[in-house]
Amino acid sequence: MNERVRRACASSCADFVYGFLETSSKKGGEYWLVWRFEGESTLADLMQSKEFPYNVETMILGEVQDLPKGIERENRIIQTIMRQILFCLDSLHSTGIVHRDIKPQNIIFSEGSRTFKIIDLGAAADLRVGINYIPKEFLLDPRYAAPEQYIMSTQTPSAPSAPVATALSPVLWQMNLPDRFDIYSTGLIFLQMAFPSLRTDSGLIQFNRQLKRCDYDLVAWRRTLEPRASPDLRRGFKLLDLDGGIGWELLTSMVRYKPRRRTGAKAALAHPYFDREGLLVLSFMQKLRLQLFRATQQDYGEAARWVIRLMAKSGTEQDGGFTEAQLQELREMAPNQKATAPRNALASALRLQRKIIRTLGESMDELNQRRKSLWWSRWIPREE
Numbered sequence: 001m002n003e004r005v006r007r008a009c010a011s012s013c014a015d016f017v018y019g020f021l022e023t024s025s026k027k028g029g030e031y032w033l034v035w036r037f038e039g040e041s042t043l044a045d046l047m048q049s050k051e052f053p054y055n056v057e058t059m060i061l062g063e064v065q066d067l068p069k070g071i072e073r074e075n076r077i078i079q080t081i082m083r084q085i086l087f088c089l090d091s092l093h094s095t096g097i098v099h100r101d102i103k104p105q106n107i108i109f110s111e112g113s114r115t116f117k118i119i120d121l122g123a124a125a126d127l128r129v130g131i132n133y134i135p136k137e138f139l140l141d142p143r144y145a146a147p148e149q150y151i152m153s154t155q156t157p158s159a160p161s162a163p164v165a166t167a168l169s170p171v172l173w174q175m176n177l178p179d180r181f182d183i184y185s186t187g188l189i190f191l192q193m194a195f196p197s198l199r200t201d202s203g204l205i206q207f208n209r210q211l212k213r214c215d216y217d218l219v220a221w222r223r224t225l226e227p228r229a230s231p232d233l234r235r236g237f238k239l240l241d242l243d244g245g246i247g248w249e250l251l252t253s254m255v256r257y258k259p260r261r262r263t264g265a266k267a268a269l270a271h272p273y274f275d276r277e278g279l280l281v282l283s284f285m286q287k288l289r290l291q292l293f294r295a296t297q298q299d300y301g302e303a304a305r306w307v308i309r310l311m312a313k314s315g316t317e318q319d320g321g322f323t324e325a326q327l328q329e330l331r332e333m334a335p336n337q338k339a340t341a342p343r344n345a346l347a348s349a350l351r352l353q354r355k356i357i358r359t360l361g362e363s364m365d366e367l368n369q370r371r372k373s374l375w376w377s378r379w380i381p382r383e384e
Contacts, residue, residue: 002016039111072242083274099124125178183262188204191251216257218255
C-alpha cells in the first residue's frame, strides 16, 4: 500500500522510505516501516493551540504576518488548509485508495514542502486490487466516521484475483462511491476549524449526538442551535457565512447522511469557496488542475431527468411527452439514402481521424512492447 502511494501520489502522503522484517527480537519477527521525517506537528496539535489558525499561517508563509486579526483572515487560512487536504484526498481517491481514518491526528504539516500531508494508511483500502478490503469489516474512529461505517455495500464480495479486481473496480467505485466516506470526515475537520468548541473530544462527541438527533441534517442542527448559540458558535457561523455563505454551502455538501449526496474531492475543489487563492498564490499547474476540475464538474442531472421524464410519458403534447403517433413516426423514419457533399466530407474526415488514432495507438503499443522486451532482457542470462 505504502509503495503504491509513493509511486502514484507521493506529494499527498508522508514520504515512505522502506519496510523490513526485524528478526532479532525475542518476541519473534517484527515488521518495521520507515518514513522520511516530515515534521513534528499534526493538524490536531496545531488546532489545540489558542493561536490557531494564525500559527498555521506562520508555518505556511515562514514568517509572522503584521496584519489585524479577524474572521476574514481566519477564513483565508482555513480555506488554504482545506484546499491542501482535498488535493491530497483527490490524489488518493484517483489512485483507488480510500483512507477510512481521516482526522486531524493523521494530517501532518510537512516542514520541507510547507504543506499538509496525510499519514497512517493502516486502515486504508486499495479498492483497485482489493488490498486491505474485507466485506462486513471496518476500521474507523467513531468520532470522525461517516454514518454508513462501511465504504462498500455489505453485499459486495471479497476481492477476486488482481487482474479481475482491476477491471471491475471502476464499476464498483461508481456504484458505491467509497471515497465519500473520507469526504464526511473532512467535513467534520472543517467544522472543527470553524468552531473552537468542537476541537475537544467531548465537544465533537456531543455534536455527533446532536447531528444524529437531527437526522444528520446540518441545516436542521443550525436551526435548533443558533437561537441559543454561544458567542463562539455565532462567530463560527459568521465565518462560514462570508461571501454569501459559500463556506456553509461547501460544508453542507460534505456532511450529509447519504454518501451519494455528498460531494467528491474533485467537486469540492471546484466549489466557489476556493475561488480565492487563500494564503499562497497557486502555481500554474495547480490553477490548470483546478480549472480542469471545474470544467468536468458540471451537473447534467437535471437535463438527464428532463429527458427521462420526456421519454417516459406517453400522454399528450401539453404534458411534455411523446404521443403514440409521434413515437410511431420516429420508428418509421428512414435514413437518408443520398448523402450531401458536406456530409461525405465530414464522414471522410472522421474516418481519417479514427485511422490516425488507430495508427498512433498501434505505434505506442509497439514501442511499449519493445520497452518491455528490453527491460526483461536485462534479467535473462545471455549465452557466452
